[in-house]
Structures are given as C-alpha cells and as structure tokens.
Amino acid sequence: MKHLNIFIFLFCSCLTTLAQNHHLVFPDSAGWNVLNENQELAFRVKIAPEIPAFFSIEGAEGLNMNFDTLGNFSWKPSYDLVDRVAQTKDITVIFQATLRDGKRERKPITFTIKHVNRPPVVEDLPVFYVKQSNLNTYQIANDYVYDPDGDPIVIKSIQSQMPEGSGLSSLGQFTWTPSRSQFSSLKNNSLQVEFIVQDQPDKAETKGRLKISQTQQDLPPEILIVPGDSLFSIKEDETLNLKIYISDPNGDDNVRSVGFIPNDKRVPSTGLKENTLLQSEFTWTPGYEFVDDAQNSITTEIVFFVIDKSNNRTQRKVRIKITDTENLIKKDGHLYQKYRSNLVDALILIQQLDANQKKLNADYKKAKKGKKNRSIVNASLGAVTGFTPAVVDNSDQSKVVSAVGGTTVLTLGTLEATEVVGRSKENILEKIKIGIDIRNKIQSLGDEFARKYALKSSRRNAEFDKDIEKLRANLNDQRIVLLELDAYAKNAAKIDDREIKKVFVDFADEQK
Incomplete structure (x- = not known):
C-alpha cells in the first residue's frame, strides 16, 4: 500500500509538471518568418506536449491570413503590403491555443515582409498620327505605361525597330520627322515600333509596341506631373510622392535645370531628387508638427519649373492640403x-x-x-475567603495556580x-x-x-x-x-x- 501511494504521488507530480510546461511550437528553421510579397507561407502550429487544443489568432484582420482551429496556417502577402520606399514591413500577430481545461497558451510572432519589385505595365497605346516633313512628338510615358509598384520608369529604344531619323528619349518621348517616302509608305501600312520600359532602380523590363499612322498632330512641351492632380490632400504623417517628367521638343540635351519653389520654407529643398536629367521625383512628409493645433488644415503651394539652355521657362503649380493628424x-x-x-x-x-x-x-x-x-478563573466582586494552591499538571510544578474561595474568583492564568x-x-x-x-x-x-x-x-x-x-x-x-x-x-x-x-x-x- 505504501508503494502504491508513492507511485500515485509521482504520477500526479509528472502530470502537474507536464501541465505547467505546455508551449506553442513553430517552425525552427532560420528565417522561417521572413518572406516576400506574394510568397506563400504554410506551416502547422503545435502545442508541446501534444494534447487536444483549439487554435486561434489575433491581430490578423485585413491581412487575409488563414488559420484554422487545428493550427494550420497559410498566408500569401499581397503585392501592395510593403511600400517600395520602406522595402520591409514587420507585422505582429498573436497565436493562441485554448486547452480543454480552459488554460491558454499565447505567443506573439512577427513576420517580416520584403518588398518584391514587379516589372512595368504597358497597355495598348493610342495610335501615333504623324505629319510629313514635320517634327512629330509622342509621349509614351503616360497613363498607358506605368509601374504597379510606383517605381520611376525609363523608356529604352530597340534600334532595329526604330525608323530612320526617329528618336526615343529615356522619358518615353518618341520623335520623328518622316521623309516624303516614309510618309507615303504609311498610307497603306501602319508602322509598328517596339520599345522597352525599365523600372528604377531594379531594372525590370517590359516590352511595348507603338503603332504609327498618317495624320496631323503636335504635342507642345510640358512638365508632366504624375499623379496629374492640381490639388493633393494628405495627412501630416502621410508621404506625398510625385514623379516629374520633363519633355523638350528640341531634345534631351536642351534641358538645363529642374527645380521647385514652395511658398512655405518648411518644405525642404532635398525633397526633389533627380533620377535623370529629364526625370525627377518629389517626396515629402510634412510631419506631425506642420499644422498648428489651432488649425484643422493648411494649404501650401509648390511651383515646379524647368529651364532650358535658351532660358525658356515652363512651370506647373500644385496645391497641397495638409490635414492635422493625431500623433499616433x-x-x-x-x-x-x-x-x-x-x-x-x-x-x-x-x-x-x-x-x-x-x-x-x-x-x-x-x-x-x-x-x-484562557484563564482558568475569572475575577469578580465579592467576598474573598482565601487562597488555595491548585495543581494543573502533577508532572510539572510550574503549572500551579492559586484558587480563591468565596464569591470572587481571580484570574491568574x-x-x-x-x-x-x-x-x-x-x-x-x-x-x-x-x-x-x-x-x-x-x-x-x-x-x-x-x-x-x-x-x-x-x-x-x-x-x-x-x-x-x-x-x-x-x-x-x-x-x-x-x-x-x-x-x-x-x-x-x-x-x-x-x-x-x-x-x-x-x-x-x-x-x-
């Protein structure tokens, strides 16, 4: 019977120890929680020691994560999850396992998502109608040619596809002055000119095609700002990103300088960065202190300009409304x-x-x-007749108390x-x-x-x-x-x- 009690005690101790050591088990390979956009990640969360449990996840709203009650997890981060400028993004969620006895085991896991560059997109371009013996200009880098990640793009020509006397700038400006014979050949057969769109700085490429036919068309020189709105509304903690494309009918080499003038000196001059001579990018985050607490919003103006070698100046004004935002x-x-x-x-x-x-x-x-x-006697008023020793414990003479006879008993305990x-x-x-x-x-x-x-x-x-x-x-x-x-x-x-x-x-x- 004694051995049986010892066995039961050890068995219960083991069960108690195991119950206290439950923990969630995740993949242990290096970098398992680091993945790229559009890369599928799948694994199973377990609990050790393994017992039946109900699994759930917190903080995954809007991320399209799949996690069932058995612990099976799968996720493919979308392409737009990570900003191209930040390159990486950390997302923390909490995995939880609920045991049958109501206890829970929780563990936060941080996934690091890396930005994945996608090649530019070239849609079907409108037909390019040209005039004979005139300089005809066509801007390829428009709404039909763009980068899904918002990367700056550069247009490159394929020399074997280019007609004699034509040119294609890095900004996508196609120029051509067709001769009489060239113009005549377009009457019955349109010309197909292929080109390459390359994003920056990753150099991913996509091939496009431009159809050229006879017509009369002229494109004036312009500063192209993408997006093309005249008023931009942003919050204090939001980043404004504008792409500036410069075109010159006299050729790329005719551009001397590109810049901007703000009406608020707090807009830094470093916000405009030149990728090429004809392509720049304006990036600016106002910051939480830009709008005074007493105001709801403030509107500032920025004038972008280009000057060519002949001191001809072209400018484009944009207005930016900055809304006061709580400092998160x-x-x-x-x-x-x-x-x-x-x-x-x-x-x-x-x-x-x-x-x-x-x-x-x-x-x-x-x-x-x-x-x-408690005292073995209580004291009260009355006549006291005398004191008598009383032995409480015969074996111990120290346990002797005095008893008082009569109507009064005195407590001596x-x-x-x-x-x-x-x-x-x-x-x-x-x-x-x-x-x-x-x-x-x-x-x-x-x-x-x-x-x-x-x-x-x-x-x-x-x-x-x-x-x-x-x-x-x-x-x-x-x-x-x-x-x-x-x-x-x-x-x-x-x-x-x-x-x-x-x-x-x-x-x-x-x-x-």
Missing part, C-alpha cells in the same frame, strides 16, 4: 503607459492582499489557540492571547473571505485586461477607457478599507515587466 506614436506610447500602470496597480493590490491574507491566517490560528489558553481573543474569531474569518473575493476579482479582471489589450491597435478602441474604469472600480472596492491594508505599499516605479508577467501572463512587455 505619442498616442500609442501614452496608451501603453495607461495599460501598464493599471496592471501595476492591480499587481500591487494583489501583493498587499496576499500579504494581508497570511497575516489574517496567522491571527485566526492564534485566536483559536487563545480560547484553549495565561494572558498570552488576550489581544487576539479580544477580537471575534468570526470577524477575522469574514476579513479572510473578503480578501479572497477581492483578489479573485482583481486577478480575473487583470488577466482579461492584459490579454485584450496586448496589441497597440486594440488599445486605440473606445472600449479601452471603459475597461480601465471597470478595473479601477474593482481596485477601489469599498471593502478594502475593512482589511486595514498597509498604506506604505510597494513603489510602483520599482515594478518591472517580469513581475507583471508572472501575475498576468498575457501582459505585452513591448509596445506592439
């Missing part, structure tokens, strides 16, 4: 501090309740023991429990129950609060402040006064993230 970086930092500080307050109260619980348990034991050690016995044992027991009830509520609410707002995106919701009020209401439970807790609680500034995570396991120790 500061806001997220403030919300995280509210998230952490409220959990710290809950932790401190739990620590106080635990310490008070130990004290009350000790007082309760002392009170029960004090009843047994132990006074050890006088202080404790003076208070009701039921009163102590009631305080113990109150402490346990408050602690259970704080632990439950703290666990829910830590889990629900582990991601910064969830802390931006209106429910965040409501849940804080709910938590604070329980932290200020009126019954706490009855427990007479220590007013000199542990300093909140000394609480580190590891202490919080020990009590509230779902606490996010970073501003994710």
Whole structure:
C-alpha cells in the first residue's frame, strides 16, 4: 500500500509538471518568418506536449491570413503590403491555443515582409498620327505605361525597330520627322515600333509596341506631373510622392535645370531628387508638427519649373492640403503607459492582499489557540475567603495556580492571547473571505485586461477607457478599507515587466 501511494504521488507530480510546461511550437528553421510579397507561407502550429487544443489568432484582420482551429496556417502577402520606399514591413500577430481545461497558451510572432519589385505595365497605346516633313512628338510615358509598384520608369529604344531619323528619349518621348517616302509608305501600312520600359532602380523590363499612322498632330512641351492632380490632400504623417517628367521638343540635351519653389520654407529643398536629367521625383512628409493645433488644415503651394539652355521657362503649380493628424506614436506610447500602470496597480493590490491574507491566517490560528489558553478563573466582586494552591499538571510544578474561595474568583492564568481573543474569531474569518473575493476579482479582471489589450491597435478602441474604469472600480472596492491594508505599499516605479508577467501572463512587455 505504501508503494502504491508513492507511485500515485509521482504520477500526479509528472502530470502537474507536464501541465505547467505546455508551449506553442513553430517552425525552427532560420528565417522561417521572413518572406516576400506574394510568397506563400504554410506551416502547422503545435502545442508541446501534444494534447487536444483549439487554435486561434489575433491581430490578423485585413491581412487575409488563414488559420484554422487545428493550427494550420497559410498566408500569401499581397503585392501592395510593403511600400517600395520602406522595402520591409514587420507585422505582429498573436497565436493562441485554448486547452480543454480552459488554460491558454499565447505567443506573439512577427513576420517580416520584403518588398518584391514587379516589372512595368504597358497597355495598348493610342495610335501615333504623324505629319510629313514635320517634327512629330509622342509621349509614351503616360497613363498607358506605368509601374504597379510606383517605381520611376525609363523608356529604352530597340534600334532595329526604330525608323530612320526617329528618336526615343529615356522619358518615353518618341520623335520623328518622316521623309516624303516614309510618309507615303504609311498610307497603306501602319508602322509598328517596339520599345522597352525599365523600372528604377531594379531594372525590370517590359516590352511595348507603338503603332504609327498618317495624320496631323503636335504635342507642345510640358512638365508632366504624375499623379496629374492640381490639388493633393494628405495627412501630416502621410508621404506625398510625385514623379516629374520633363519633355523638350528640341531634345534631351536642351534641358538645363529642374527645380521647385514652395511658398512655405518648411518644405525642404532635398525633397526633389533627380533620377535623370529629364526625370525627377518629389517626396515629402510634412510631419506631425506642420499644422498648428489651432488649425484643422493648411494649404501650401509648390511651383515646379524647368529651364532650358535658351532660358525658356515652363512651370506647373500644385496645391497641397495638409490635414492635422493625431500623433499616433505619442498616442500609442501614452496608451501603453495607461495599460501598464493599471496592471501595476492591480499587481500591487494583489501583493498587499496576499500579504494581508497570511497575516489574517496567522491571527485566526492564534485566536483559536487563545480560547484553549484562557484563564482558568475569572475575577469578580465579592467576598474573598482565601487562597488555595491548585495543581494543573502533577508532572510539572510550574503549572500551579492559586484558587480563591468565596464569591470572587481571580484570574491568574495565561494572558498570552488576550489581544487576539479580544477580537471575534468570526470577524477575522469574514476579513479572510473578503480578501479572497477581492483578489479573485482583481486577478480575473487583470488577466482579461492584459490579454485584450496586448496589441497597440486594440488599445486605440473606445472600449479601452471603459475597461480601465471597470478595473479601477474593482481596485477601489469599498471593502478594502475593512482589511486595514498597509498604506506604505510597494513603489510602483520599482515594478518591472517580469513581475507583471508572472501575475498576468498575457501582459505585452513591448509596445506592439
């Protein structure tokens, strides 16, 4: 029977140890969570030791991630997920496994997505109608030729396809002065000219085709700004990206300089970068301090200009409306501090309740023991007839007390429990129950609060402040006064993230 009890004890200990060591298992290969746009990633999340569990994911809204309850995960990031300028983007989600006993195992995973360059797109171009013995100009780089990633593009000619006397600039400006014989040949047979569109800086290429026929058409020199709006509306934290294409009927070499003049000196001159002599890119982010707090928005003007070698000047004005935007970086930092500080307050109260619980348990034991050690006689008014020694324990002569005869009995027993016995044992027991009830509520609410707002995106919701009020209401439970807790609680500034995570396991120790 003794061996059987030992076996049962060891078996239960093993089960307890295994229950405490459950954790989520992900692929362990190097860089498994780093993938490119449009690259499919698939794996299965397991729990070790392996037991039945219900799997779920948080923070994956709008990302088209597939994750079923058995732990099977698959995802193919879209091409537009990562900005071409940033090149990479980190996305954090939380995987969760719910066990049959209601316990949960959670783990945040950060996926690093890399930008994938796509080649330019060339749609069917409108027919190029030319005039005889005149310089005919056609701009290929228009709405029909673009890069899906927003990369600057350069047009390259295929010399074997070019008619005699024609030219194709890097900006896609096709020029040709057809001779009489060339013009005549177009009367019955249109000319097909192939060219190459190359994006920058990755040099991905796509072949296009231009159809040329007889007609009369003339394109004046122009500064082409893409997008072609005259008014752009952006937020303070939003980046404005404009592509500037310069064309000159006299050839590429005739362009001398390209620049811009803003009406607000806070627009930096470094915003315009020259990719080639005839192609530039304007990139600008106003910043959170650009619009004064007293204003909702501000509109600024920028004049882009080009000057050729003959000092001829062409300009194009654009207006930019910047809307005041809340500083999400500061806001997220403030919300995280509210998230952490409220959990710290809950932790401190739990620590106080635990310490008070130990004290009350000790007082309760002392009170029960004090009843047994009460004085064997009580004192009251009346006649005293005499004192008589009385032996309580024959084996120990120190256990001798004096008895008083008559109507008065004088207490000479132990006074050890006088202080404790003076208070009701039921009163102590009631305080113990109150402490346990408050602690259970704080632990439950703290666990829910830590889990629900582990991601910064969830802390931006209106429910965040409501849940804080709910938590604070329980932290200020009126019954706490009855427990007479220590007013000199542990300093909140000394609480580190590891202490919080020990009590509230779902606490996010970073501003994710």
